[in-house]
Amino acid sequence: MKLNDYLKRSVNAFILAGGKGRRLTYKKSLIRIDNKPIIENTVCVLSSIFKNVSIISNNKNLYSYLNLKIYSDIFLNSGPKGGIYSGLYNSQTEWNFFVACDMPFVSEEVILKLSQFLSDKYDCVVPFINNYYEPLFAFYNRNCLREMGNSLKSGDNKIQNSFGKLKIKRVNETELGNSIDLNKVFININTKSDLINLRKSMLKE
Numbered sequence: 001m002k003l004n005d006y007l008k009r010s011v012n013a014f015i016l017a018g019g020k021g022r023r024l025t026y027k028k029s030l031i032r033i034d035n036k037p038i039i040e041n042t043v044c045v046l047s048s049i050f051k052n053v054s055i056i057s058n059n060k061n062l063y064s065y066l067n068l069k070i071y072s073d074i075f076l077n078s079g080p081k082g083g084i085y086s087g088l089y090n091s092q093t094e095w096n097f098f099v100a101c102d103m104p105f106v107s108e109e110v111i112l113k114l115s116q117f118l119s120d121k122y123d124c125v126v127p128f129i130n131n132y133y134e135p136l137f138a139f140y141n142r143n144c145l146r147e148m149g150n151s152l153k154s155g156d157n158k159i160q161n162s163f164g165k166l167k168i169k170r171v172n173e174t175e176l177g178n179s180i181d182l183n184k185v186f187i188n189i190n191t192k193s194d195l196i197n198l199r200k201s202m203l204k205e
Helices: 003-010 038-047 060-066 079-090 108-115 142-153 192-204
Strands: 011-016 053-056 069-071 095-100 124-129 137-141 168-172
Touching (some): 003 011, 003 108, 011 038, 011 079, 038 053, 038 060, 038 095, 038 108, 053 079, 069 079
Parallel strands (some): 011 053, 011 095
Antiparallel strands (some): 124 137
């Protein structure tokens, strides 16, 4: 089976949209970039790759207009790690792609390159850019459920604390290639300053 066919048929995708966004007074996912909410662009990109795209959020009314399945957190107030756990728990596929809702430039090309490393040898396939993991733009296998569930029950909400107990494929810049601006792909918006700087940079392009 060709890789694209495998992803369409056998991998689910989830958008993590449960963040409280304390540093912003509005929902990050609904920030408009090029006159379109970030989350709508993300749905568009993911839908071109995966048949089933869902959202993890405790605010179902906010995203009901997207006509996607929306799953609530199983572990409340547990951050993105809890969102990943909820997605894996509700998924019917072994491999699943997760992405944060505040990334304006989700790249189909990077997702496809990451997917080339999916293997029974790994539990997660995670970008490692500028010496940092990007755990909110990554593939996770349902094998992660036990470790993540146990750590969440103990109050450990940090994703990377589980990496030492899972089989990680760390994908670096060289493996992703140089045909795309990775720094742009992994931009996320956490503060008003982030948004202002992003819009300034877009004006210069």
